[in-house]
Amino acid sequence: xxxxxxxxxxxxxxxxxxxxxxxxxxxxxxxxxxxxxxxxxxxxxxxxxxxxxxxxxxxxxxxxxxxxxxxxxxxxxxxxxxxxxxxxxxxxxxxxxxxxxxxxxxxxxxxxxxxxxxxxxxxxxxxxxxxxxxxxxxxxxxxxxxxxxxxxxxxxxxxxxxxxxxxxxxxxxxxxxxxxxxxxxxxxxxxxxxxxxxxxxxxxxxxxxxxxxxxxxxxxxxxxxxxxxxxxxxxxxxxx
Numbered sequence: 001x002x003x004x005x006x007x008x009x010x011x012x013x014x015x016x017x018x019x020x021x022x023x024x025x026x027x028x029x030x031x032x033x034x035x036x037x038x039x040x041x042x043x044x045x046x047x048x049x050x051x052x053x054x055x056x057x058x059x060x061x062x063x064x065x066x067x068x069x070x071x072x073x074x075x076x077x078x079x080x081x082x083x084x085x086x087x088x089x090x091x092x093x094x095x096x097x098x099x100x101x102x103x104x105x106x107x108x109x110x111x112x113x114x115x116x117x118x119x120x121x122x123x124x125x126x127x128x129x130x131x132x133x134x135x136x137x138x139x140x141x142x143x144x145x146x147x148x149x150x151x152x153x154x155x156x157x158x159x160x161x162x163x164x165x166x167x168x169x170x171x172x173x174x175x176x177x178x179x180x181x182x183x184x185x186x187x188x189x190x191x192x193x194x195x196x197x198x199x200x201x202x203x204x205x206x207x208x209x210x211x212x213x214x215x216x217x218x219x220x221x222x223x224x225x226x227x228x229x230x231x232x233x234x235x236x237x238x239x240x
Contacts, residue, residue: 128155141238
């Protein structure tokens with residue numbers, strides 16, 4: 001048995017593993033600031049997109065500072081929580097907590113004409129993984145002004161289309177409370193184009209994606225599950 005040769009091979013392999021691991025760790029550390037910046041930019045772009053403001057990585061910081069004039073953190077009782085930054089709140093982490101312990105971010109957009117829109121984040125599960133989005137509301141805290149959705153790995157041409165304007169534009173003008181002031185959220189109807197109208201629900205319903213039923217229903221559940229957390233805040237703000 002060639003003990004010396006085996007020892008050399010073992011030492012060589014160990015050194016190479018250590019060097020490769022060190023190189024990967026160094027690269028990850030060097031790239032992290034850029035990755036964090038990309039995540040931040042994407043988040044700002046999504047928030048702005050929910051009110052119809054399109055941006056690029058180059059101009060998003062300026063547009064965000066111009067239009068997002070206020071942000072706050074509330075709890076599920078609608079009470080403002082001081083000393084916390086709304087932008088830093090990760091909703092998926094908060095939704096894993098008991099409902100009474102959740103911190104909820106709220107963003108306010110002020111347009112040039114003084115119109116104010118309220119923006120809230122959404123987080124949920126699709127067919128293959130996480131889905132998310134942002135929804136903006138008019139001053140009645142009921143009428144949807146705009147919405148934007150995205151996903152991690154839904155099926156191309158089917159559930160993945162939740163991030164297409166033809167899917168999320170119809171949310172505009174829908175209301176999430178009924179005539180009795182009850183939170184009914186938004187129903188996403190199976191069957192594709194015309195499904196909501198066929199169901200007779202033009203106020204609180206939109207068409208789902210044909211062939212993407214599971215993602216569509218996951219998105220429906222996401223909206224309802226997230227808006228429930230904001231219900232008291234919306235009702236209190238609406239009455240003021």
